[in-house]
Amino acid sequence: MTDKESPEEGRAEEITASLTEHLAELRKRLMISSWAVGACFVASYSFAKDIFALLTLPLVKVMPDQSSMIFTGLAEGFFTYLKVSFLTGILLASPVIFYQLWAFISPGLYSNEKKYMFPFTFFSVIFFVGGALFGYFVVFPFAFEFFMSFNNDQIMALPSLKEYLAFSTKLLLAFGMAFELPIFIFFLAKLGIVTVEGLARNRKYFLVGAFIAAAILTPPDVVTQILMAIPLMLLYELGIIAARLTAKK
Numbered sequence: 001m002t003d004k005e006s007p008e009e010g011r012a013e014e015i016t017a018s019l020t021e022h023l024a025e026l027r028k029r030l031m032i033s034s035w036a037v038g039a040c041f042v043a044s045y046s047f048a049k050d051i052f053a054l055l056t057l058p059l060v061k062v063m064p065d066q067s068s069m070i071f072t073g074l075a076e077g078f079f080t081y082l083k084v085s086f087l088t089g090i091l092l093a094s095p096v097i098f099y100q101l102w103a104f105i106s107p108g109l110y111s112n113e114k115k116y117m118f119p120f121t122f123f124s125v126i127f128f129v130g131g132a133l134f135g136y137f138v139v140f141p142f143a144f145e146f147f148m149s150f151n152n153d154q155i156m157a158l159p160s161l162k163e164y165l166a167f168s169t170k171l172l173l174a175f176g177m178a179f180e181l182p183i184f185i186f187f188l189a190k191l192g193i194v195t196v197e198g199l200a201r202n203r204k205y206f207l208v209g210a211f212i213a214a215a216i217l218t219p220p221d222v223v224t225q226i227l228m229a230i231p232l233m234l235l236y237e238l239g240i241i242a243a244r245l246t247a248k249k
Helices: 007-045 046-064 076-092 094-108 119-150 161-178 182-189 196-201 203-215 220-244
Strands: none
Touching: 007 046, 007 076, 007 094, 046 076, 046 119, 076 119, 076 161, 094 119, 119 161, 119 182, 119 220, 161 196, 161 203, 161 220, 182 196, 182 220, 196 203, 196 220, 203 220
């Protein structure tokens, strides 16, 4: 800072420089994550047909004999396989994505807190994939059986490829992110941002929020909403337990 430069101007330049460095670091992390997703996307496209068949299996099991999946646009089948490959690429690249996320956050942590970066990455991937698998094996059968129950002599179920992919992708990603709740709570407690007492005291508010989130993210049937709200409550309790064991003193 020169003699003619005011302290306020010096601080403004420091803030600008710091912001520029953070944006450059964020760009670097996003680029690495994008390259990882892109590589997994290319590798997945060769198996897009088999992956989509696996993705639609819970629906096919409950579809009436005369029903089948359709596409109405000329390029809809092609774009469906592209989207399936992209979704698979995100799942396969999730270890890289979560590692880049924690690597971006870690410079703001104390040295004794940075040692949790690899455990955070590992458990973030485990919980994300576990949430997606929970949605696929537990929620999908109930949801699709409910929707197929409206098939009758007057109404024939002919699900669209595009609509089914959008619906299933939304649910898989929603459950994957919802299962990150214990990791998020643990991280906040470790930084001292939240306390165990505060988490326990606000439990009733989270219960209401869990059902509101389930109503937004899941189909409009009560069973599916409960299947999301109950795991959210259990994950919240798991987060409280983790916070109690490792909360910052």
